[in-house]
Amino acid sequence: xxxxxxxxxxxxxxxxxxxxxxxxxxxxxxxxxxxxxxxxxxxxxxxxxxxxxxxxxxxxxxxxxxxxxxxxxxxxxxxxxxxxxxxxxxxxxxxxxxxxxxxxxxxxxxxxxxxxxxxxxxxxxxxxxxxxxxxxxxxxxxxxxxxxxxxxxxxxxxxxxxxxxxxxxxxxxxxxxxxxxxxxxxxxxxxxxxxxxxxxxxxxxxxxxxxxxxxxxxxxxxxxxxxxxxxxxxxxxxxxxxxxxxxxxxxxxxxxxxxxxxxxxxxxxxxxxxxxxxxxxxxxxxxxxxxxxxxxxxxxxxxxxxxxxxxxxxxxxxxxxxxxxxxxxxxxxxxxxxxxxxxxxxxxxxxxxxxxxxxxxxxxxxxxxxxxxxxxxxxxxxxxxxxxxxxxxxxxxxxxxxxxxxxxxxxxxxxxxxxxxxxxxxxxxxxxxxxxxxxxxxxxxxxxxxxxxxxxxxxxxxxxxxxxxxxxxxx
Numbered sequence: 001x002x003x004x005x006x007x008x009x010x011x012x013x014x015x016x017x018x019x020x021x022x023x024x025x026x027x028x029x030x031x032x033x034x035x036x037x038x039x040x041x042x043x044x045x046x047x048x049x050x051x052x053x054x055x056x057x058x059x060x061x062x063x064x065x066x067x068x069x070x071x072x073x074x075x076x077x078x079x080x081x082x083x084x085x086x087x088x089x090x091x092x093x094x095x096x097x098x099x100x101x102x103x104x105x106x107x108x109x110x111x112x113x114x115x116x117x118x119x120x121x122x123x124x125x126x127x128x129x130x131x132x133x134x135x136x137x138x139x140x141x142x143x144x145x146x147x148x149x150x151x152x153x154x155x156x157x158x159x160x161x162x163x164x165x166x167x168x169x170x171x172x173x174x175x176x177x178x179x180x181x182x183x184x185x186x187x188x189x190x191x192x193x194x195x196x197x198x199x200x201x202x203x204x205x206x207x208x209x210x211x212x213x214x215x216x217x218x219x220x221x222x223x224x225x226x227x228x229x230x231x232x233x234x235x236x237x238x239x240x241x242x243x244x245x246x247x248x249x250x251x252x253x254x255x256x257x258x259x260x261x262x263x264x265x266x267x268x269x270x271x272x273x274x275x276x277x278x279x280x281x282x283x284x285x286x287x288x289x290x291x292x293x294x295x296x297x298x299x300x301x302x303x304x305x306x307x308x309x310x311x312x313x314x315x316x317x318x319x320x321x322x323x324x325x326x327x328x329x330x331x332x333x334x335x336x337x338x339x340x341x342x343x344x345x346x347x348x349x350x351x352x353x354x355x356x357x358x359x360x361x362x363x364x365x366x367x368x369x370x371x372x373x374x375x376x377x378x379x380x381x382x383x384x385x386x387x388x389x390x391x392x393x394x395x396x397x398x399x400x401x402x403x404x405x406x407x408x409x410x411x412x413x414x415x416x417x418x419x420x421x422x423x424x425x426x427x428x429x430x431x432x433x434x435x436x437x438x439x440x441x442x443x444x445x446x447x448x449x450x451x452x453x454x455x456x457x458x459x460x461x462x463x464x465x466x467x468x469x470x471x472x473x474x475x
Contacts, residue, residue, distance in 0.1 A: 057155060092155070094108070095111065096150060098151075115141070118144065318357050321362060365460070393461045440460055
């Protein structure tokens with residue numbers, strides 16, 4: 001019962017759909033064109049056949065009229081009898097009547113009543129012509145009144161033309177009917193399939209609105225445009241679901257990271273509020289509170305920076321920049337920080353490598369990678385920055401010889417607020433590599449991570465810039 005109701009509902013939606021109405025309009029237009037075409041063919045063919053008959057009638061009439069002009073009525077009568085006897089003129093009609101329309105010669109028994117006037121062309125039917133025929137034949141004749149008052153009629157049986165016209169009309173009706181039936185069936189079939197696929201998308205959309213993003217549009221396995229659309233929509237739903245998961249994770253992490261310093265500040269202030277004022281203690285409290293607030297502000301600054309990078313189109317201001325020079329400046333900046341941990345930071349590049357990009361953002365990106373390599377590499381280890389061209393791409397890599405990172409974590413470390421240390425007690429916001437990912441997307445670069453055996457190696461591969469002619473430009 002439910003299956004019958006579903007089919008009935010689908011049929012109703014098919015008949016009400018705009019696609020079906022549009023199909024009916026085009027069927028009507030196509031039918032009108034076909035009718036016009038067949039009508040033109042019919043009229044052209046009938047006109048051609050009729051003109052050939054008229055030419056034959058006119059030629060025979062000219063022969064008889066010449067015989068009359070040369071030798072008079074007796075010669076005309078003889079010519080009529082000769083034409084009737086000639087087998088080549090089968091179906092020919094001849095009649096010579098006196099002024100009172102009484103037949104004198106010919107194979108027509110009486111002067112047709114439909115022929116009025118002194119001369120002309122006329123179609124008519126004669127009861128006495130082929131009385132054995134099931135239908136009264138159609139005759140066409142040219143007639144005129146001779147100088148002596150006699151009437152001459154020359155014609156031909158054109159019943160075959162009527163039969164041809166009947167067949168053409170029948171064929172036209174059958175073809176047009178068949179076209180409309182096939183077009184209607186095709187329209188219903190195509191529209192029903194279209195409506196069915198759209199209804200599947202609508203049904204999935206309703207399920208998603210009611211129960212969440214876990215639903216997906218079913219595929220038919222036909223690999224047609226509808227399957228491609230459904231596949232793309234499913235990919236979009238998967239991306240939205242992943243983004244919503246990231247938003248939830250970011251929200252949870254923000255709540256956790258902000259709650260700890262804010263709770264600590266409140267506890268300190270509440271404790272200080274119940275004590276007597278002590279300038280030294282108050283000064284220390286103020287400094288600690290400012291430090292805590294600076295950490296919170298740095299978190300919001302990093303979030304704002306990521307949003308600005310992702311939202312704004314800064315590619316219009318891209319210039320040719322030397323990655324080697326930028327990396328050299330970063331290495332120089334972090335050299336002291338590496339020495340504090342006993343690590344050795346070096347740049348393994350000696351040739352300019354140019355890319356189209358934003359110099360400040362690229363500086364921040366390389367700085368974040370170097371900072372992470374120093375912090376998470378082993379103490380007294382090595383951190384190496386390398387810039388080189390590779391297969392038309394510009395590649396910059398930062399590697400360390402620390403404990404490394406499991407493959408399962410490679411995709412996670414670029415998420416906002418993600419930390420390998422689950423307790424989240426170590427300093428930092430977990431946004432540094434999120435900035436790297438945002439800048440990489442802006443520059444169309446790929447991020448790849450490899451096991452450095454030991455340690456971790458992070459590569460940024462920039463696409464060809466198409467501006468090698470700018471390599472002499474100062475960056």
